[in-house]
Amino acid sequence: MTTSTQKNVVIIGGGSPALSITDASLICRARAGQPSALPAAYRVVLVEQNDFAIHLPALVRAVVLPGSENDKLTGRLTQGTVFPKGSRHRLICPAKVLALREGSVLLDTEFEGSCELPFERLVIATGATQAPPLRPAPGSTLEDYRELLRAVQADMGAAESILIVGGGAVGVEVAGELSHHYPGKKVTLVHSRPRLLLTSDSAPRKPGAEGFAYAPTPEWVGESLGEQLVARGVNVALGERVVFPTGTVTNKDEWDGRTGKLGRTQAIPLTSGDIVEADYIFASPGNAPNSALVATVDPKATSSGGHVLVDGEFRVQSDKPALARVYALGDVASNAGRKTAGLANYEAYYASRAIVAHVKAHEADREEKAPVYTAPDLRSIVVPLGDGTGENIGAGVLDLRWLGVWAAPRWIIRWFAKDYFVRHFHTLFKGSDEYR
Numbered sequence: 001m002t003t004s005t006q007k008n009v010v011i012i013g014g015g016s017p018a019l020s021i022t023d024a025s026l027i028c029r030a031r032a033g034q035p036s037a038l039p040a041a042y043r044v045v046l047v048e049q050n051d052f053a054i055h056l057p058a059l060v061r062a063v064v065l066p067g068s069e070n071d072k073l074t075g076r077l078t079q080g081t082v083f084p085k086g087s088r089h090r091l092i093c094p095a096k097v098l099a100l101r102e103g104s105v106l107l108d109t110e111f112e113g114s115c116e117l118p119f120e121r122l123v124i125a126t127g128a129t130q131a132p133p134l135r136p137a138p139g140s141t142l143e144d145y146r147e148l149l150r151a152v153q154a155d156m157g158a159a160e161s162i163l164i165v166g167g168g169a170v171g172v173e174v175a176g177e178l179s180h181h182y183p184g185k186k187v188t189l190v191h192s193r194p195r196l197l198l199t200s201d202s203a204p205r206k207p208g209a210e211g212f213a214y215a216p217t218p219e220w221v222g223e224s225l226g227e228q229l230v231a232r233g234v235n236v237a238l239g240e241r242v243v244f245p246t247g248t249v250t251n252k253d254e255w256d257g258r259t260g261k262l263g264r265t266q267a268i269p270l271t272s273g274d275i276v277e278a279d280y281i282f283a284s285p286g287n288a289p290n291s292a293l294v295a296t297v298d299p300k301a302t303s304s305g306g307h308v309l310v311d312g313e314f315r316v317q318s319d320k321p322a323l324a325r326v327y328a329l330g331d332v333a334s335n336a337g338r339k340t341a342g343l344a345n346y347e348a349y350y351a352s353r354a355i356v357a358h359v360k361a362h363e364a365d366r367e368e369k370a371p372v373y374t375a376p377d378l379r380s381i382v383v384p385l386g387d388g389t390g391e392n393i394g395a396g397v398l399d400l401r402w403l404g405v406w407a408a409p410r411w412i413i414r415w416f417a418k419d420y421f422v423r424h425f426h427t428l429f430k431g432s433d434e435y436r
């Protein structure tokens, strides 16, 4: 165990909600004595396995456009970039949490003389798993990851015919970026559902249901995006799946199931019997909650979809001692609503309030209670197709609650399309050192 006498609020994962929590004035920035401040005996300890954080929304351009990997969409995680000088809070990075134990986590790296890090509270903010390049591989360095992005940009730039598998928001945006930046390139988007953006999670949420579901996107948004892509020359195949080979492929003329750069044009079969000719396959099959740390301790603490089950105060639902005083939020947790950076940051604000309230109640020997969080199950979504210039710039809706759901005006789509809000990413870094 470490030698520090401070009580730790450990956060696993340095995605944007975790950075928001470390910043949430409620936890780190409130002045001592304010009702929202964490007591002085407590500190935040943030553990992240990669040596950088990333603004994932901008990746759809960073995989296509050469040079965009340098557009401030990544930021180095160091004590000096994350926390102000003199802060008692700590960053352990790069370091991976290997296991949860009762009142401690096991690290793959020593911190203050031990790989066992004790906690008073633990926040699981481990996000989702997704194959690179859509998320960095665990343990990536910023240099490795930039190199990977450059390779993907070069391969897609050189490809004559690109097949995108998956017509959720990411697949659609990548098709938009490709058709915008490479107007002559042959691009095919294959989606298993009858409409773009419609995915397995697109079901209305039933109150009290286990797990979560997205607020459904109005049908016309997916339809409009499909029409705009077709107008750009993209071949959109709906209600189709790519047929991946089941066994070993011995015939060297047949596609062997690999994705990425194929090296030559190959015939890719679809369920209808149609064939797509492609020399590059971009797979965008969605993601899965990264909840293995919790499920290993208690499989019943995760939903059938793999999300960590939490109550209205973000506490993990389990009677296992290793999951006591443990919280979860963001992509890994079962809260309702789209799994977006915006909503995750919103959750971070409420989660930090709950944690501070629980800690204070614990210190005062009172019942641990905080205002119950209700997820805003909003339908807002904005899906740009390229950088916002030209005619077919994308589509979206704004959910104004009791005022209804309205088509997003073109200026909103352009505003987001400009850089996917990379320009705000730096605000998550509260240290004095340059974050890039």
Ligand SMILES: Cc1cc2nc3c(=O)[nH]c(=O)nc-3n(C[C@H](O)[C@H](O)[C@H](O)COP(=O)(O)OP(=O)(O)OC[C@H]3O[C@@H](n4cnc5c(N)ncnc54)[C@H](O)[C@@H]3O)c2cc1C
Pocket: 012, 013, 014, 015, 016, 017, 018, 047, 048, 049, 050, 053, 055, 056, 057, 058, 059, 060, 095, 096, 097, 098, 125, 126, 127, 128, 130, 134, 135, 138, 170, 290, 329, 330, 331, 332, 339, 340, 341, 342, 343, 344
């Ligand atoms: C391509 C793409 C486009 C997107 N576009 C949008 C968009 O336009 N708008 C929007 O709002 N949202 C968008 N999203 C979704 C948004 O990025 C996520 O909802 C958000 O990042 C969730 O944050 P998180 O912290 O829960 O997970 P993540 O951002 O995945 O962060 C989790 C972190 O935990 C770390 N970690 C995991 N396990 C461990 C461990 N054992 N030890 C240490 N560290 C660990 C990971 O390395 C990672 O840094 C997009 C996502 C992708 C992939």
